[in-house]
């Protein structure tokens with residue numbers, strides 16, 4: 131549903147922030163994008179709904195070119211982005227007003243806006259904060275408001291750009307839980323992160339370095355690739371451990387590396403068998 | 405601070421269900437009325453009117469206390485200034501101060517007017533969702549030829565919302581920058597000019613970055629600065645017109661004194 135062909139982009143300094151990017155994203159896919167600081171992930175994210183237009187190449191969203199200004203509103207209805215800093219994403223003074231902002235821009239009638247706001251408030255569990263200022267909420271709740279604000283646009287695809295990097299681990303897990311639920315509802319997910327552990331459920335991972343895609347493949351293959359260390363990325367400890375055990379002939383299935391308790395269970399099973 | 409923003413207290417009283425434009429117009433009218441009312445009888449009547457509205461609204465008393473409290477010093481100051489500096493029949497004299505009867509009257513009247521103004525404003529903000537107030541203002545501005553100023557009423561309303569929600573971020577950032585500079589050994593007491601530049605440059609850089617991020621978030625959610633709808637259905641209903649009419653009758657009655 132989203133296709134990037136040969137996309138390059140340079141900021142005003144002239145140095146390309148991303149170059150020759152080719153990505154094809156199918157409907158309902160869950161894609162992880164990783165890479166060290168400054169590798170061009172955020173620049174790439176801004177291309178998915180036309181916030182940045184490619185300097186070279188083209189970005190197609192459901193057959194619409196993001197350079198076509200008359201299509202932009204349509205494209206933004208389809209692809210929503212949740213950014214890193216919750217504070218600079220709040221537009222409304224109350225949570226309700228913030229959630230209404232998108233649909234108001236789409237010129238939907240008031241009843242429809244109210245219906246969407248109610249539904250999303252319930253879905254994300256923010257009913258009690260309806261008339262609160264988003265600023266009085268904790269970081270995790272704040273990021274949930276930011277997510278909710280894009281959900282009222284009813285997008286088919288959601289891009290998350292390091293949404294958990296300013297949150298404590300528990301709040302990060304809360305946001306991730308919502309991401310997982312959205313994926314189950316057949317939304318297309320593009321999840322950008324530094325924390326590779328968060329990508330356990332992704333179908334596919336794209337690794338960026340210095341503006342290029344340097345590695346791409348199924349999640350388990352990418353996360354167990356020793357090349358990651360050279361790119362300044364630390365593989366999740368459990369997956370790393372599983373990889374090392376494999377070299378000693380102990381096979382831990384991929385699904386079991388999602389949490390320490392699963393891992394421990396698997397090891398006990400193996401012991402009991404022998 | 406946890407709790408609904410401003411003093412808005414959600415509810416479903418008669419006042420809550422009025423159109424924000426009715427309430428805006430009413431507050432303006434009552435403001436004028438308050439300052440045109442000279443007699444003590446008139447001012448007492450306005451207080452009675454306020455209490456009637458407040459009891460209809462079902463709003464808790466703390467809403468109104470919170471509105472008046474921050475201004476109380478100012479009101480006391482006004483009262484004493486009037487009391488001591490109005491010429492007239494001297495009541496008593498201590499030292500060089502000669503409070504006069506007229507001063508007492510003026511002082512009471514003026515402070516009562518300020519308090520009334522605050523109370524009526526609190527009544528409106530407490531019974532109206534803040535975003536509905538901006539929608540109301542936007543609708544009232546829409547017929548004006550704002551194009552001459554290079555904006556439209558939609559942009560103006562969004563700007564109003566943003567400046568209210570964005571200013572606190574600015575102050576917070578200023579505070580953070582100050583702490584960060586102070587921890588690097590910057591001392592803010594001695595040379596004010598130096599500290600201003602040490603604060604201003606990182607602050608401005610930060611604010612520009614914040615503004616850029618905000619602009620991206622807005623654009624991403626389809627903001628174009630053109631016509632948009634509102635979650636608040638603004639519709640003047642019968643009760644709005646009746647309320648306004650009743651209010652005008654009341655004002656007319658008051659101004660006859």
Ligand SMILES: Nc1ncnc2c1ncn2[C@@H]1O[C@H](COP(=O)(O)OP(=O)(O)OP(=O)(O)O)[C@@H](O)[C@H]1O
Nearest residue numbers: 141142143147165166167168169170171172173174
């Ligand atoms: N607004 C901008 N103006 C100029 N250069 C920029 C701008 N934003 C990013 N860059 C540059 O583009 C390159 C890619 O940055 P980008 O923010 O896309 O990386 P990133 O992978 O998201 O990094 P991070 O992990 O820190 O978020 C960097 O070299 C950065 O300095």
Ligand SMILES: [Mg+2]
Nearest residue numbers: 171172173292
């Ligand atoms: Mg980034």
